[in-house]
Amino acid sequence: MGDGVKKLTLRGREAVNGYLFILPWVIGLLLFFIAPMIESIRFSFAEVSISDSGFSVSINGIDNARNFWENYRYFLLADASFLEKLRTTALDTAAAVIVITVFSLFVAALLHGKFKGRNVYRAVFFLPVIMTTGVMYLLIQQGMSGGELYTSTSIVDSGNAFTFKVTSLRDIMLQGGLNADFVEAVTKLVNQIFNYVSKAGVQILLFLSGLAKIPASHYEAAKIEGANGWESFWKITFPIISPVIFLNTIYTMLDSFITYGMENSGNVTMYAIQQMGFGKVMRFDYAAAMSWIYTLMIIVFVLLAYLAVGLPSSKVTEGR
């Protein structure tokens, strides 16, 4: 018997130890992720009716006469409003990823290095992480936007929330003969500036951490070789921090996809799913189908980001 234990190879012992370390997670995964996920997928292919005594689930095409894909068909083909919401969320997220990634790299570059007041600025720029999550932020936004505070639900739509209105900028651009769609897009972007700035805290942190890793000697060598600031950014900084760019792309993307929104602002898809499942209607089956369509879209986005940013960045890093 004791022999069996002794015979466990080094490799085998390593595997056992590895499994022991991840064991808590495996249990948690099965109980609180896989099981609920299977349940939710089952709901999405069923008709769920809720009564006082609980709810009953009848699987489409087996327990009832509906098409197996009925819930999915409804949101993909019959009801255009959900697709419209998906489109809005996808476009908002794409814009957020681009703007926040560029912006946070820019700010990190400003904050990097030694200068007076650096610590104060750093403390300020990370502050949004504390300020701008959850209910508190919604309440601050609502307060600042004034009027539309009170509707029937407790967390309410704050419309455009806190925005710097830039109507004069829009007028100038329109008079300048610029394309109206373009002007609209730019105006929207500027109006959103606070939202972007306030969501960049973690990203700035990650970029700063990446920049701190670059040895000063690299830049000195480049200077001796006669490279200017622009060249050393693209030849030194960019390749080294490109994994962080990928990390930030993914982080921003998920942050945007997973935060709760309101009816007309923020993440409208999450709001619609939440309302369908836990609002007045309580359609678990529809909510489940909506959420799995949405999840698929998120996965496609993450894969695209991997192909567009992740793969090239890993090649750049290897090529160094």
Place this chain on the structure above:
Amino acid sequence: MIKIKKRLWSAVIAVFRHSLLVGLSFVILYPMLFMLSNAFKPYAQARDPGVIWIPKSFTLYNISEVIGFMDYAGSLLNTLTYTVLPTLVQLGSCLLVGYGFARFRFPLKKPLFALVLLTVVVPPVSISTGLFQAFYHFNPFGVLGLLNRVTGGGVPNSVNLIGSHWVTFIPAAFAASLRSGIYILIFRQFFASMPRELEEAARIDGCGAFRTFRSVMLPNAQNIAITALMLAIVWNWNDYYTAASFIRAKYTIATSLSELQDFLRQVIGAGADDMTIATTRIQAGVLLGIAPLLAMYLAFQNRLAESIETAGLTGI
């Protein structure tokens, strides 16, 4: 000549840098200033067009009134026991799991790690109905049901965890609560970037895998763990979703704040027009909700800055 030019240039850069940073800082601090300005403003001045930022007089009335409305002490206690303490447990288990994925080779490692990524990608709303079921009829792997049959009903078939502390502590202990996947990823990156020599030395000294982890790797992970802990506390503190869905009747800061404005409307009994009067009290509530987080942030600010500079936050 060249020296003067150089000096001039660096002065220009400094001015440029500071003006940009000051401008952006203002954008960031704006909501904070709004909150502070309103929280200490007598509410008669809320609609006074002559008062924009600095109130004509200051009052603690908003604060003291809202402390009563929100049951601040109770909400704070609930937030601490339902969200902050489980966060500590959650990070402990995530550290273990992150280390497991970083340092050991075992079969099925890649697909398992892909599952970590999946938990990060799937929005919580997708599994919330099933999760509610899992808590409402908690019967892990059918163990309770089996015990029920063996003991002939001596043990209940399943237990209802909704509203109890277990609902946040159990998932935390098994690295399955809010955003656990992200912490596992962060810690995995960190441990993977550590030199292997440290562990080899410990192993030669006869340390087992767990001892090595506890006495060699954990002390090195202090800064990154504190950074992650800060993020985790903030996210859990503000998490309306878990509190509203699973903790329910026990109000946390997030849920009691979200009900504050409905409550105020009833108390004041006002129509939508008059509700600007409530702004001062709502902002007082926000200030109360955020104050502990701000205190924590200020206390750990240095650690945070250090971990930016030293720890492998990004794993590169």
